[in-house]
Amino acid sequence: ATPISLVIASGKLARRGVVVKEASALESLAKVEVVLLDKTGTLTEGRPCVAGMQPAPGWSAAAVLKLAAAAEAESPHPYAAAVREEARRRGLVPPAADNRIEWTGYGVAADCAEGRIAVGGRQLAQQERWSGMKRAEDFAAIREAQGETVLFVALGRDCIGALALGDRLKRESPEAVQALRMAGLDVWLATGDSAGPAAAAAREAGIVRWKGGMLPEDKLQQIRALQRQGRVVAMAGDGWNDAPALAAADAGFAMAGGTDAALDAGHVALLRPSLTGIHGAIAASRLTMRNIK
Template sequence: MGKCLAGRAASMLTGEPMPVKKVEGDEITGGTLNQTGALVMEAVGVGGDTVLNRIVQMVADAQRSRAPIQKLVDVVARYFVPAVIVCSILAFIGWSVFGPQPQLAHAFVAAVAVLIIACPCALGLATPMSVMVGVGRGAKEGVLIKNAEVLEVMEKVDTIVVDKTGTLTQGRPEVTGVETFGHWNENDVLTLAAAVESQSEHPLAQAVVRRANADELQPVEASEFSSITGGGVQARVDDHDVLIGKADLLDEQGIEGVNAGREKAGSHQAEGATVVFVAIDNTLAAILAITDPIKQSTPAALKTLHELGLKVVMLTGDAEPTAKAVASRLGIDEFHAGVSPEEKHDFVRELKKEGKTVAMCGDGINDAPALAEANVGIAMGTGTGVAIESAGVTLVGSDLRGVAAAANLSRKTMSNIRQNLFFAFIYNALGIPVAAGLLYPFFGVLLSPMIAAAAMSFSSVSVIANALRLRVAKLT
């Protein structure tokens, strides 16, 4: 990790789908790509302080953490150990009074056999072994689990809330259509729009800049640039006042001709494109249709989530027609458009009040409040800082299949823990009576302490072997 002294860089670990501007004093991560200009770094974190090491440490901490189900084991152990001691004493007394000669020898053998076979090794290994193997299996698939509690809660999730850009889509939008109004032509509009958008870090802004560069338009300088949160941007270019953003923003600013733009925007939005309105000198000059292709893996991932019985809700800042087109194409259960980061947080809170167990998937930056509010936060991308701190699960890649893998992993791990606990309990339920001499009246068999020791070891081995099955569990 380093500190930026000058330049522009794009981090491979920020979780953002597009490059981000870096200025003096900003933190950057080793291994990232500098796309523009010179970059001078000062190393402020090496070795154990690096982001990669913190990710490794997070996996190790998760493997050592305790799942809430372990509390059940602790409660059982609290009563189990005294109960075993009582059983051993009763076995000793019973054989001393009613056993064959030599009575004390038989009584001693039975008492020791009970203590040995009831050693709660398997009970103690049942949960931590499954957690350790499960967390490691998730890391192998690029699913980083923060702690064992997340695994247990994730199993109970019934609603998945997802962002659109960078989660369902590739996060690299392109301008696919330009419709002009009045005396403006396509090249003039793109030249002015690119001049303004070049000063913005938004993915849609960069799409406009890329289109202008692809059309080999001459760049111009913008001045008096300002960003309107959740609305758009504005600046002055070549003596023109340029405003770019949503239709509602242009309405608020009193721009003429917005309704005409809305009429033409409908056809683009119906195909899933985001429409950006460009006003020049207080009059609508053009609309830009910007399409962010859906990831090839998204449909299959959503199918898996539905097969797991999960409801998928999409929250996006896009306009209603665009969101509806994407949701319809992907078969998403519910969608909400024009949603701000604050509204995402409130929406997740309302779902929880309704009794839902919610997992929120986002890029870990703007979605941080919702990630923190959800029962399980899933940071898409390899997020640092806010992403890792706000989310219980971090996906190394920005692929929705990681969400399905996390859901499958939690279910398989919790099922494996229950199997281990069953083995441990049923083993003791059968082993203790046999060790105490239950078979002797019928078959004349008294369990040797050596056989009891072997049986006790076998129970632990069976629990470990069952936990290791998670290493080859199919998650996607």
């Protein structure tokens, strides 16, 4: 039977917006040593906006944005919402598109009258061997150094431009990270975003160990590798790209407002958008487990 103290602790946490799905998660929480944090939507607001654009020669920013918005029309990714919002703000109506595809952790593509449009990160551009990347890459180097995320846009295999997206840390993120470190935990940032934005977010949040360019599978393998070293690992994320890692972690924290896949995979749901609930849950668990023993 579940010790009554676990039930009481769960109730207290629930009132603070931390919902423990299984009592066993509350037990493993006390032993957690490493906390892996996703970036977009977890450490950051996850409401990025288009902060700058660089069309390829012969292209206007408006034309590139319109096509990008057509490809992103149905994607649930926060970057897709940012691209659509900027097009709307400029009064641009994206052309109709079909044959949509979304490569998790890479980007999207769709067919419209002009041809096949793709939008995604550097890995997508490299994998698909897009040409005419020079100007977009020069732009990306500058914007990524500022901590922005750059998306590349292609028509067929020709790069027609790049978009820079800015996203802010959640106000409580640095404080939440500090609380975890004070509790003796190792905090890691694991993101699908590239090195520039990863480093900038880590620096701002006070995280020493970070890794960018991680696919969903890489986040999962990172957790498994730590577990093989005998370490007890918690993971926090919001996206479907985080779901495999959330399920594999000893304690998976899913941010409410994220995707259902993450909520299903996680063991603990954070109903408030901030990360402070992670420290709260670990502290409550340590206290409870001490009382049980």
